[in-house]
Amino acid sequence: MLMINLLSKNRTWVEQNYSEWLYPKISSTLRFFYGWIPFSVGDLLYSTAIGFGLWWGFKNLKQFLKTPIQSILNLLCVVSALYFVFHLFWGLNYYRLPLHKKQNINPIYTTEQLFKTTEHIIKKSNTLHLKLTKDSSAVVSSSYTFEKLVVLSLEGYENSSFKYDNSSQKYSLLSTPLAYMGFSGYLNPFTNEAQVNCHQPKNSMPMTLAHEQAHQIGYAAENEANFIGFLICANHFDDYFKYSGYSFALRYCLSEVYKRDREAYKSLKERVNTGILIDFEKRSAKWAQYNNPLEPLFKSIYSHFLKANAQDKGIESYSYVVGLIVGHFEAQH
Numbered sequence: 001m002l003m004i005n006l007l008s009k010n011r012t013w014v015e016q017n018y019s020e021w022l023y024p025k026i027s028s029t030l031r032f033f034y035g036w037i038p039f040s041v042g043d044l045l046y047s048t049a050i051g052f053g054l055w056w057g058f059k060n061l062k063q064f065l066k067t068p069i070q071s072i073l074n075l076l077c078v079v080s081a082l083y084f085v086f087h088l089f090w091g092l093n094y095y096r097l098p099l100h101k102k103q104n105i106n107p108i109y110t111t112e113q114l115f116k117t118t119e120h121i122i123k124k125s126n127t128l129h130l131k132l133t134k135d136s137s138a139v140v141s142s143s144y145t146f147e148k149l150v151v152l153s154l155e156g157y158e159n160s161s162f163k164y165d166n167s168s169q170k171y172s173l174l175s176t177p178l179a180y181m182g183f184s185g186y187l188n189p190f191t192n193e194a195q196v197n198c199h200q201p202k203n204s205m206p207m208t209l210a211h212e213q214a215h216q217i218g219y220a221a222e223n224e225a226n227f228i229g230f231l232i233c234a235n236h237f238d239d240y241f242k243y244s245g246y247s248f249a250l251r252y253c254l255s256e257v258y259k260r261d262r263e264a265y266k267s268l269k270e271r272v273n274t275g276i277l278i279d280f281e282k283r284s285a286k287w288a289q290y291n292n293p294l295e296p297l298f299k300s301i302y303s304h305f306l307k308a309n310a311q312d313k314g315i316e317s318y319s320y321v322v323g324l325i326v327g328h329f330e331a332q333h
Contacts, residue, residue, distance in 0.1 A: 001083070002159050004087055004091075004092075007092065007095060008094075008095040011095055011096060011097050012097060014092055014093075014095045014096050015096045015097040015099075015241075018092045018096070019093055019096040019218050020093070023090070023092070023093060024089070024163075024217070024218070026089055026192075026209055027089075027090070027192045027216060027217070027218065028165055028166050029153075030089070030168075031165075031166035031167065031193075032166045032214070033166040034168055034191045034192065034193055035166050035167050035168030035193070036213070039170065039172075039173065040170045040171070040172055040173045040174075040195055041189075041191050041193065041194055042173055042188030042190060042191040042193045042195065043173040043195065044173065044202065045172070045188075046057075046174070046188075047174070057203070060308040067301070070303045071224070074206075085164060085190065086189050086190070089189050089192070090187070090189035090192070090220070091189060091220070093213060093218045093219065093276070094134035096218070096220070098224075098225040099219065099221070099321035100323075100324060101228065103328075104331070105287060105327035105328055105331060106327045106330070107320065107321065107324055107326075107327050108322030108327075109162065109322075109323055109326040109327060109330070111261065112259050113326050113330055114253065114256060114257060114260070114322070114326055115257065115264060115268070116329075117253060117325065117326045117329045117330070118154050118250070118253040118257055119268065120293065121246055121249050121250050121253055121325075122214075122250065122268060122272055122300035122328060123249055123251050124242075124246045124271070125276055126233075126244050126271075126272065126276070127245070127254070127274065127275045127301035128239055128246060129243060129273045129275055129276050130244040130273070131199075131239050132239055132240065133275055135275065136273040136275055136276070137274040137275050138275045139275050139278050139282065140203055140243055140275065140276075140279060140281045141242070142201075142202060142203070143239050144240065146171060146196075146198070146205070149205055149206060149209060150167065150169045150209060151167070151209055152236070152241060153206060153209040153213060153232070153241075154167055155236075155237075156232040156235070156236045156238075157210075157213060157232060157243060157325050158231065159235070159236075159237070160229060160231065160234070160235065160274050162214070162217060163217065164213060164216070168174075168192060168193045168194060168216070169189075169196060169212065169213070170192075170193055170194070170195060170196065170208055171195075171196055171198045172185065172186075172195035172196060172197055172198070174195075175196075175197045175198045175199050176199065176326075177208040178197045178199075179194075179197055179199040179200070179287075179290040180290045180292055182287070182290070183197060184196070184197045184208045185197050185200075185208045185283055186212070187212055187215040188249050191228055192216055192217070194209070194212035194213060194216055194249055195212070196208055196209060197214065198285070199286075199287045199290070200287075201282065201283040201287075202243055203243070203247065203279060203283065204244065204248070205244070205281060206228050206233050206236075206240065206241045207226075207230070207233055207244045207245060207248045208229075208243070209229075210228070210229035210230075210232040210233055210245075211213035211225045211228075212277055213227055213229075213231075213232075214229055215310065223320040223321045223323075223324065224321075224324070225247075225267060226321040226322040227261045227321050227325065227328075229245070229248075230245045230248060230249055230321070230325060231245075231328075232245070233245025233246075234246055234249070235249070247276060247279065247280075249281060249325050250272070250276070251259060252321060252322050252325070253322055253325065253326075254268065254269060254272075256322045266313055267284070269331055
């Protein structure tokens with residue numbers, strides 16, 4: 001913890017020596033060892049660890065009550081080892097330089113700039129939607145298998161400035177629990193496998209893959225992984241990937257417009273193809289199937305985890321991707 005505290009105060013050192021030098025070697029090696037395995041090794045490790053922990057706790061309950069101090073110290077030894085490995089294998093990326101500084105993007109934007117970017121994204125989304133459906137009121141669909149989506153996502157990275165090698169994207173064996181917790185995927189830091197929730201709306205899948213791959217190459221912040229995922233999809237040669245990226249950006253930008261100006265939100269929303277809005281409703285309905293009283297608790301826990309790892313806004317940091325998107329388009333003009 002002392003080491004992490006010291007390193008977190010020198011983001012330039014972390015960026016140059018860990019994120020750009022040591023971490024790529026570690027992550028590529030982990031993907032090399034686990035990527036070829038057709039199922040999620042990380043999910044099995046988590047499931048086994050939870051099962052073993054429950055068994056150990058039950059078996060040693062009497063000993064724990066008899067010598068609580070020693071038992072707590074033993075438990076803390078295990079936790080401290082996991083804490084060290086987590087940061088060595090991935091977690092130090094939370095303390096790297098912000099992406100907007102590396103990309104020379106100004107994430108601070110005016111309401112006028114937000115409206116302008118949203119109008120541009122609406123035009124792009126509508127155009128892509130019509131190319132894919134030929135009908136402004138139809139919903140975009142795809143026959144792509146998960147394996148095909150993975151290949152296309154890899155090709156998106158190959159044609160970008162972000163280096164990625166040794167593929168490792170898999171359907172999570174814990175997809176149902178993830179759905180009830182409200183998560184579309186996650187990166188296992190101990191195996192560097194990108195875990196994808198198979199229950200999520202299919203039109204969201206390209207963005208989820210690109211997002212988790214951004215985590216794999218060392219971008220820990222959620223807003224930065226979302227932005228990189230958007231760039232990969234928006235600049236893809238495949239229109240379905242482009243639509244996934246632009247429709248993602250559209251939802252976030254419209255949400256931000258709604259917070260600032262309800263009338264402008266209503267006006268902009270009326271310009272969006274009906275089929276896109278129906279698609280959004282279907283995605284929301286898909287997630288609504290898994291609504292449960294515990295979901296806010298899981299998200300609160302994750303939010304506190306992010307705050308403990310230099311993400312001051314917690315889970316709300318997802319919304320800051322709008323600043324990166326607006327700054328990106330502003331830099332192009």
